[in-house]
Amino acid sequence: MNAPVLPGPLKDNPSLARWVAFPAPGQVAINTGRVEIGQGVLTAMVQIAADELDVAMTRIAIRSGDTALTPNEGYTAGSQSIQFGGVAMRQACADVRALFLDQAAKVLACPVSELSIRDGSILRNGVTTGQDYWTLAGAVDLKANATGAGQRKPVAQLKSIGQSSARLDLPGKIFGQATFIHDMRLDGMLHARVVRQPNRGASIGAIDERAILRAAKAPVAFVRNGSFLAILGDDETAVDLAAVAADTHVKWQNVETPTAVQQEANWLLQRPAVDRIFGAEPADPKGRERFERTYTRGYLAHASISPSCGLAEFRDGHLTVWTHCQGVFPLRAALAKTLGLEASAITVHHVQGSGCYGHNGADDAAADAAIIAMQKPGVPVRVRWRRDEEFIYEPKTPAMIVKVHALLDDAGKPTDWTQEIWSPTHNQRPGAGGNLLGALALPNPPPEPPPNDVPESNGGGATRNAEPLYDIAAKRHIHHLVTETPIRTSALRGLGAMPNVFALECCIDELAERAGQDPVEYRLSITAYKRARAVIEKVAAMAGWKAGEPGGAGRGRGIAFARYKNRAAYAACVVELDVDEGVRLRHVWCATDAGLVINPDGVINQLEGGIIQSASWVLKEQVRFDNSVASGMASFDWETYPVLKFSEVPEIDIALINTKDEAPLGVGEITAGPTAAAIGNAVSHALGTRIRDLPLTRERIMASLLKE
Amino acid sequence: MTQKFDFTVNGKPVSVALDNEETPLLNVLRNELDLMGTRFGCGLEQCGCCTVLIDGVPEKCCAKPVWSVAGKAVVTIEGLGTPQRPHPLQQAFIDEQAGQCGYCLSGIIVSAKALLDKNPSPTRAQIAQALDDNICRCGSHNRIMRAVEKAAAQLRAGAPS
Ligand code: FES
Ligand code: FES
Numbered sequence: 046m047n048a049p050v051l052p053g054p055l056k057d058n059p060s061l062a063r064w065v066a067f068p069a070p071g072q073v074a075i076n077t078g079r080v081e082i083g084q085g086v087l088t089a090m091v092q093i094a095a096d097e098l099d100v101a102m103t104r105i106a107i108r109s110g111d112t113a114l115t116p117n118e119g120y121t122a123g124s125q126s127i128q129f130g131g132v133a134m135r136q137a138c139a140d141v142r143a144l145f146l147d148q149a150a151k152v153l154a155c156p157v158s159e160l161s162i163r164d165g166s167i168l169r170n171g172v173t174t175g176q177d178y179w180t181l182a183g184a185v186d187l188k189a190n191a192t193g194a195g196q197r198k199p200v201a202q203l204k205s206i207g208q209s210s211a212r213l214d215l216p217g218k219i220f221g222q223a224t225f226i227h228d229m230r231l232d233g234m235l236h237a238r239v240v241r242q243p244n245r246g247a248s249i250g251a252i253d254e255r256a257i258l259r260a261a262k263a264p265v266a267f268v269r270n271g272s273f274l275a276i277l278g279d280d281e282t283a284v285d286l287a288a289v290a291a292d293t294h295v296k297w298q299n300v301e302t303p304t305a306v307q308q309e310a311n312w313l314l315q316r317p318a319v320d321r322i323f324g325a326e327p328a329d330p331k332g333r334e335r336f337e338r339t340y341t342r343g344y345l346a347h348a349s350i351s352p353s354c355g356l357a358e359f360r361d362g363h364l365t366v367w368t369h370c371q372g373v374f375p376l377r378a379a380l381a382k383t384l385g386l387e388a389s390a391i392t393v394h395h396v397q398g399s400g401c402y403g404h405n406g407a408d409d410a411a412a413d414a415a416i417i418a419m420q421k422p423g424v425p426v427r428v429r430w431r432r433d434e435e436f437i438y439e440p441k442t443p444a445m446i447v448k449v450h451a452l453l454d455d456a457g458k459p460t461d462w463t464q465e466i467w468s469p470t471h472n473q474r475p476g477a478g479g480n481l482l483g484a485l486a487l488p489n490p491p492p493e494p495p496p497n498d499v500p501e502s503n504g505g506g507a508t509r510n511a512e513p514l515y516d517i518a519a520k521r522h523i524h525h526l527v528t529e530t531p532i533r534t535s536a537l538r539g540l541g542a543m544p545n546v547f548a549l550e551c552c553i554d555e556l557a558e559r560a561g562q563d564p565v566e567y568r569l570s571i572t573a574y575k576r577a578r579a580v581i582e583k584v585a586a587m588a589g590w591k592a593g594e595p596g597g598a599g600r601g602r603g604i605a606f607a608r609y610k611n612r613a614a615y616a617a618c619v620v621e622l623d624v625d626e627g628v629r630l631r632h633v634w635c636a637t638d639a640g641l642v643i644n645p646d647g648v649i650n651q652l653e654g655g656i657i658q659s660a661s662w663v664l665k666e667q668v669r670f671d672n673s674v675a676s677g678m679a680s681f682d683w684e685t686y687p688v689l690k691f692s693e694v695p696e697i698d699i700a701l702i703n704t705k706d707e708a709p710l711g712v713g714e715i716t717a718g719p720t721a722a723a724i725g726n727a728v729s730h731a732l733g734t735r736i737r738d739l740p741l742t743r744e745r746i747m748a749s750l751l752k753e
Numbered sequence: 754m755t756q757k758f759d760f761t762v763n764g765k766p767v768s769v770a771l772d773n774e775e776t777p778l779l780n781v782l783r784n785e786l787d788l789m790g791t792r793f794g795c796g797l798e799q800c801g802c803c804t805v806l807i808d809g810v811p812e813k814c815c816a817k818p819v820w821s822v823a824g825k826a827v828v829t830i831e832g833l834g835t836p837q838r839p840h841p842l843q844q845a846f847i848d849e850q851a852g853q854c855g856y857c858l859s860g861i862i863v864s865a866k867a868l869l870d871k872n873p874s875p876t877r878a879q880i881a882q883a884l885d886d887n888i889c890r891c892g893s894h895n896r897i898m899r900a901v902e903k904a905a906a907q908l909r910a911g912a913p914s
Binding site: 214352690 | 772773775776777780783784787788789790791792793794795796797799800802829830831834835836839843846847850852853854855856857858859862878880881882884885887888889890891892893894895896897898
């Protein structure tokens with residue numbers, strides 16, 4: 046018999062001791078490389094371990110994202126934590142359980158088949174034996190490698206998995222406990238703010254130290270290395286005042302700022318790019334009619350509710366870093382390179398921050414703290430970015446142009462589909478070749494990373510969801526990876542999936558209209574995928590979708606569908622909204638097939654969040670540039686970058702289907718595209734005219750009404 | 754010159770000595786009084802993460818100078834309830850699983866308390882309006898509004914607050 050195939054993260058971290066421990070009688074500790082970013086992953090992991098180890102959830106403590114303790118699982122990103130990390134945890138626990146049952150069989154001199162486990166106690170034919178995980182722990186070597194031999198529980202035996210479980214981390218937050226990295230205070234700690242280098246290559250001209258010190262109203266000190274300048278002190282208020290004063294009293298040379306024309310996606314045309322083609326070649330000769338549409342989206346900010354924060358201490362040659370970033374191991378590697386340390390001389394601990402939705406300033410704030418700490422051995426340093434600093438310097442998700450070229454048959458169905466994309470990279474995470482921001486200000490800054498985007502094998506970056514899942518004879522996508530960009534770009538929830546699904550699902554509606562068909566019917570007529578059809582049919586039923594319902598008169602409905610990355614979870618959304626001079630969302634219905642669901646309420650919570658965030662992007666958000674502002678960024682606070690408010694959110698209804706029989710899939714990013722496109726389609730339904738550029742602002746709606 | 758500022762926090766008298774009378778109340782709560790529940794989100798009075806009650810009125814305290822609260826009563830999220838004795842709002846937030854990252858919740862729960870103190874039976878629209886000064890980037894809005902409705906019902910039914 047072939048050896049069982051281990052889930053990837055378990056293959057990479059085979060020692061079972063990295064995953065599971067029995068630290069004291071009655072207690073279980075599990076370790077995951079995945080980190081909590083508000084998505085509830087830790088609760089789901091505990092549910093998984095409870096089922097596979099047969100212990101109560103309350104016995105299990107979970108540790109996460111720690112280079113000294115936990116498995117290295119790269120980044121917590123891409124809706125993969127459950128799909129890969131959760132499956133690895135299941136298998137690790139199943140292997141551990143099997144080892145203990147083997148050991149118990151030896152001790153009790155009976156066959157394993159007579160044994161079972163109830164809340165950690167070993168039962169023989171249902172009767173307690175006096176043995177449990179903790180009595181046997183001394184004799185079981187958990188340093189052994191996983192084999193995959195442990196049988197994962199069949200679905201029918203799952204007790205915790207599949208049941209809604211209250212999030213373990215929420216009460217602390219609801220009672221205002223010190224749960225966030227921002228709340229960490231270390232003995233002798235100093236607060237720090239970085240005086241940010243405006244751009245790569247900018248250097249410090251003059252510093253009016255006296256003016257800055259005066260503004261602080263309490264003692265602060267400067268730390269400088271090349272063009273990396275920070276202000277440090279034990280009074281956070283003084284450090285903040287000094288940092289604000291430094292905006293005026295530190296003069297920079299070689300400053301380049303983005304300009305307003307660069308903020309629009311169309312600026313990306315005619316820029317230097319690396320071009321790639323994927324998929325079918327040549328065009329399908331049967332297609333007759335040509336259909337072409339162009340959709341665009343501007344730059345977006347992650348706009349995490351809290352600015353990034355990082356702590357670091359360099360003591361006795363060892364650097365310890367606390368961060369809320371998504372990948373402690375990749376950050377450690379990047380820090381080692383930046384600081385000239387061995388990775389073994391660095392420990393990185395994850396501590397929760399606010400929701401990040403991708404690569405925000407977290408890694409950079411940690412690096413800032415580390416750079417300062419290296420110059421102040423023995424002193425713990427806490428860097429907390431300012432609000433404008435986060436808006437201006439966090440990596441943005443890139444503007445994108447998506448142009449659809451299709452050939453249609455006589456019935457108006459596409460037979461050949463090309464999706465052509467212009468986009469800067471969606472991945473400059475430090476581990477993917479990107480640089481830590483602070484490193485650019487140090488002497489001998491690292492070179493520009495080579496042009497690079499997330500590989501297709503990982504779902505692609507700009508090309509994510511660039512192919513319709515529909516039955517189309519020939520599909521291809523062309524990617525112009527734009528290499529000249531005014532600002533740093535990187536990963537935001539779903540990467541290119543949102544603009545791609547927005548474009549293609551709006552085009553599908555345009556094609557349905559040309560063919561004189563209802564959008565739901567039309568979609569069903571071009572897809573044979575069972576699971577795709579099921580979510581489309583389900584959401585139509587939930588929303589009481591009526592074929593041919595007349596639009597116009599300001600009220601509209603729209604539908605859209607996607608299978609995330611064309612290989613993960615399925616989601617279809619229906620949106621109902623009103624349009625006068627702006628858009629008012631009324632209701633969003635969503636049907637999702639994410640396979641086996643660990644924590645249904647947790648999944649619904651994430652789906653709701655994804656829907657609301659996508660709605661916010663579509664209706665309100667675009668990062669604006671303006672070179673009359675010192676930083677060049679006209680979006681620098683919540684007034685210049687507004688997001689959806691309580692009075693603007695729609696009612697949301699979500700159905701999870703097919704929750705038992707298929708492998709589990711992540712849901713954090715799957716609604717970004719379908720929500721955006723369903724809103725676009727509903728707006729078009731309401732207006733009778735289509736807007737193809739995001740965001741769907743009041744100005745654009747007025748302009749399109751005037752055009753009519 | 755060091756000055757002393759006296760006020761109450763969650764019913765207890767406090768006295769802090771500071772050189773800078775303009776020090777924001779938020780920094781005093783977090784850095785002098787070790788009350789981390791009130792969060793920093795912007796420092797610009799825009800996001801609501803730092804909302805506290807000052808003499809019963811919800812106020813953002815990230816830019817509120819400490820001198821301005823001398824002699825006043827400040828209530829923070831820590832003053833509402835504890836895991837042993839949760840405020841009905843806190844219990845309702847747990848029951849509804851109202852939150853994702855949870856960073857916004859302290860300010861939101863305090864804003865909601867101010868609303869319910871004034872208006873025990875708010876409509877959904879009134880709740881939304883009362884919370885419009887609080888940003889939630891994770892999109893937990895609907896659960897949060899459901900939790901406020903639930904707490905309101907419980908308070909009306911006589912739940913101790
Ligand atoms: S931190 Fe006070 S309103 Fe944002
Ligand atoms: S739960 Fe994350 S900002 Fe509200």
